[in-house]
Amino acid sequence: MPSYTAPTRDMQFILHDVLNVSEQDTPGYSELDREFTSAVLEEAGKISSEVLSPLNPVGDSEGCVLENGVVRTPKGFKAAFDQVREGGWTALDLPEEYGGQNMPYVLGTAVGEMFSGANQAFTMYQGLTHGAASAILVHGSDQQKETYLPKMFSCEWTGTMNLTEPHCGTDLGLMRTKAEPQEDGSYLLTGQKIFISSGEHDMADNIVHLVLAKIPGGPDGIKGVSLFIVPKFIVKDDGSLGDRNGVTCGKIEEKMGIHGNSTCVMNYDGATGWLLGEEHKGMRAMFTMMNEARIGVGMQGLAQAEVAYQNALAYAKDRLQGRAVTGTENPNGPADPLIVHPDIRRSLMDQKSFIEGARAFMLWGAELIDRSHRGEDADAEGLISLMTPVIKGFLTDEGYDMTVLAQQVYGGHGYIEEWGMSQFTRDARIAMIYEGANGVQALDLVGRKLAQDSGKHVMAFFEMIKTFLKENEGDEALKKDFLDPLKAASKDLQASAMFFMQNGMKNPNAALAGSYDFMHLFGHVCLGLMWARMAKASHAALEAGTTDEAFYKTKLATGRFYMKRRLPATALHLARIESGAEPVMELDAEAF
Amino acid sequence: MPSYTAPTRDMQFILHDVLNVSEQDTPGYSELDREFTSAVLEEAGKISSEVLSPLNPVGDSEGCVLENGVVRTPKGFKAAFDQVREGGWTALDLPEEYGGQNMPYVLGTAVGEMFSGANQAFTMYQGLTHGAASAILVHGSDQQKETYLPKMFSCEWTGTMNLTEPHCGTDLGLMRTKAEPQEDGSYLLTGQKIFISSGEHDMADNIVHLVLAKIPGGPDGIKGVSLFIVPKFIVKDDGSLGDRNGVTCGKIEEKMGIHGNSTCVMNYDGATGWLLGEEHKGMRAMFTMMNEARIGVGMQGLAQAEVAYQNALAYAKDRLQGRAVTGTENPNGPADPLIVHPDIRRSLMDQKSFIEGARAFMLWGAELIDRSHRGEDADAEGLISLMTPVIKGFLTDEGYDMTVLAQQVYGGHGYIEEWGMSQFTRDARIAMIYEGANGVQALDLVGRKLAQDSGKHVMAFFEMIKTFLKENEGDEALKKDFLDPLKAASKDLQASAMFFMQNGMKNPNAALAGSYDFMHLFGHVCLGLMWARMAKASHAALEAGTTDEAFYKTKLATGRFYMKRRLPATALHLARIESGAEPVMELDAEAF
Missing domain, CATH: 1.20.120 (Four Helix Bundle (Hemerythrin (Met), subunit A))
Structure with missing residues (x-):
């Protein structure tokens, strides 16, 4: 079975030797000294290796099952989710006001790489919630924030993003989901959304869907799209859960990978929703989630490359096959380990040099986000806006290629599911597609940024x-x-x-x-x-x-x-x- | 559901406009005029599209099942196999003496691309048989040839190659399977072989395993390896089937792809075998199969790229998303088809230009094999020997990358199994690994060829x-x-x-x-x-x-x-x- 070891030493090097985080004047950075970040990273690394990583193959082989409208997550997921929640890991970099830990995003990103590397499908439940909560934080009314954020920060309630419909993905202007205004200020939503990650599951008391829809009579195309909060259970005034809302999971998709995450078809049949942000300005609010999500997806590419590399390296040191061309290196064994062979080295070095460079790029990007958000540095904001499609597109393309190289080190065993290397490539594959396929990232970069x-x-x-x-x-x-x-x-x-x-x-x-x-x-x-x-x-x-x-x-x-x-x-x-x-x-x- | 259309027009172009096959003096080539090759290719194309292609997703989702020692192939496989057999497609390029059609290898290769593109897992049953029969043809005694070849040419009996053991793949010198000589000239084989494609199944009356093993007392390492014929059922002197031999399937591997082919752990428990070729010269005999198999695997890379491209192209023309940046091209529709977008073009052209170049390379290589075998041209033999690792390694690496590009054209739908694009990449992935992982091909090229x-x-x-x-x-x-x-x-x-x-x-x-x-x-x-x-x-x-x-x-x-x-x-x-x-x-x- 594959394993995962958190790259804490390398992260500490980047944070302190390269980025010198604790010496910067970005608010909150002075706390990030070596001891503090080490304590956080070691603890996160422990959960990743001991709790999340062993569940990764379980999630892959069991997948999620839809029965009578209820989605059952793989064995062990719920207990692990509780453990992550109790450890306070779900809102590391979110504001204290609603129960977050208020740590800089750069540290949240390092922890995120670990969780994703150990178990991408599992970590998505939490990742989507983080994104949805961020959108409510920026665009929600005070009441919306008070109603949803504390529960979402703690992941007692999880969140989703609902954009895609069967006939439209990138081109959201073609959207058909309707939101009819009601007299009490709410809306009734009707339509079908697909590819909704974490759309329905059994790990949270409530699920807060953020849904793009069109208010009839509004402008055509993308300019007529608004964003709505549609909870699975209506939240009563006292904060307790009320009626089941008219949103249901119609199907779970059979996918190439990330089987542990429920990718749902969501049907909205007159579901009650509330406008988030302004009417017809849905895309703006959605982009708050999307930009964060895109950087998070870039991180997934790196994270899968890292875990695949770790296991390829272990195999290359362990598996005895052939002799070094420059002379036997393991005279007491029947053959030398794979790592003596130049072409295996070439592959390992391709992987290693990408991963370590990508990690630095990723954490530098996260630092720019902190400078932009916490330090209100417009130059930093411009730069990270420019580089977001690069982080998303380049790190997921290359990250995927690296999982393929890592799988190749295993020879025939790389193709057998039991060894786990196939899962890394199958899971990594989605990152090139979701949150805007990489071709769309390239278009965003050259056509806009x-x-x-x-x-x-x-x-x-x-x-x-x-x-x-x-x-x-x-x-x-x-x-x-x-x-x-x-x-x-x-x-x-x-x-x-x-x-x-x-x-x-x-x-x-x-x-x-x-x-x-x-x-x-x-x-x-x-x-x-x-x-x-x-x-x-x-x-x-x-x-x-x-x-x-x-x-x-x-x-x-x-x-x-x-x-x-x-x-x-x-x-x-x-x-x-x-x-x-x-x-x-x-x-x-x-x-x- | 994905479809497959045989690229007969392009094959005709390569055979006649580029290679001018019918004008060459290689024996058998004068028959290859446009009409003749067209008739063969059209017919093969029909079976590929109508019979093999619809079974491709069935094979992927059902897989092979081992129950009480018997392997059940996916629904429809047996009937299709009978149909291929009855059509005379199993020994197109094998000698008439044992029931083959004696056509040039170049034509067999073109047909092989179609079958592989339509259904790789299915076609492997036949492909392995072809390879094993070729080894018997070259290295077998007259009696062995008479016993096995007619039934193998017709695929009434299928064949396998048994090289790998749990602890050794590339480094076959470490092999442990033993062959003890018996007084009647036969051997008793004991050991375990893994990754045996088509190792056990329900589509043939007998399975002829070619097994590498060591005769005790022979030289150490690779120089002490011999090749044996080990049939599932012992063949009696009158050609009828006798006792069940001591070879059984212990397990079917769960793989990333080619689910329709049974990849078996084969256990040899004192199974009776007969030496094929000379004692301790097993690798030489095995290489007869391996070289042919390597070229066949290169072809699989091309074939999967072709079918993935065909489906990506159809989707790119059909799916409406966004508008062309240079002005609307589909004014009556809600959006333009994907193919108007430059980055989709870039992807399609990368695929198309690789595939057509690779097909020409492949058929040129097959022509060299004909010149070498039929024409006894030593220069052609030297050249194809040099290029065999290039055909295998380059076409499978690039072929795989092209399936990934094709999958990407589908956006999120590319990741959903229902659409079939994932299967093409998962099936294509094995070709980079088996018959010598591509790193080993590179070593063969630079270190030897x-x-x-x-x-x-x-x-x-x-x-x-x-x-x-x-x-x-x-x-x-x-x-x-x-x-x-x-x-x-x-x-x-x-x-x-x-x-x-x-x-x-x-x-x-x-x-x-x-x-x-x-x-x-x-x-x-x-x-x-x-x-x-x-x-x-x-x-x-x-x-x-x-x-x-x-x-x-x-x-x-x-x-x-x-x-x-x-x-x-x-x-x-x-x-x-x-x-x-x-x-x-x-x-x-x-x-x-």
């Missing part, structure tokens, strides 16, 4: 890299292995942006045909930057005479691998981008 | 490209779009081979650390060559005033896409290769 505020944020990104390179140009230890490759990669990114500017105005397809490559190019540059920053921090630690020399030397070697073997992908992406729209758009649809 | 016969075959490959470029250098229509990119890509391949030569002698790891990239680089150059040849053939057809202009123009546009957007990957692979052993091998195993 690049030009946002007159391109201010992407210019700031380039400026930041330039400044970093300039500040460190005298550092000979960094130059050849880290700064030069970063410079080359960021030149490729700039050339791509330039190509879009020069050609995209005349023909938008010239930019959009390269959008997917641009997202990946951008991702590589971000990881290159993170590796350069991590290398700098590692040199500093080694020069300061650290007692953990092995850790920092390994970090440097892993970074050099990334710069030499992964980062040169930027040139290929640039070549694809610069080939423009024609190769992509030339054929008529009928010619395919 | 490159230097084979003093590097003669790789030199011949480079020479062939040089000749092609020279022969066509005056062709302005080809030059910029096809010849120049092919030249650049083949330079990258030559530079890689040069790097290995210069560095691999001193340090074998310097070559092996780049082996995987070399396999992919090689694959891209092969597809680049095929696209150049296809472009040449298309220009010729257009100049000759073809009535099917649209087909050839589409072919050229698809080829240009490959050259512009896919082939530049060679530079990235070269960069990775030239970074050498150090980034890959630097860390101690403990440092991971």
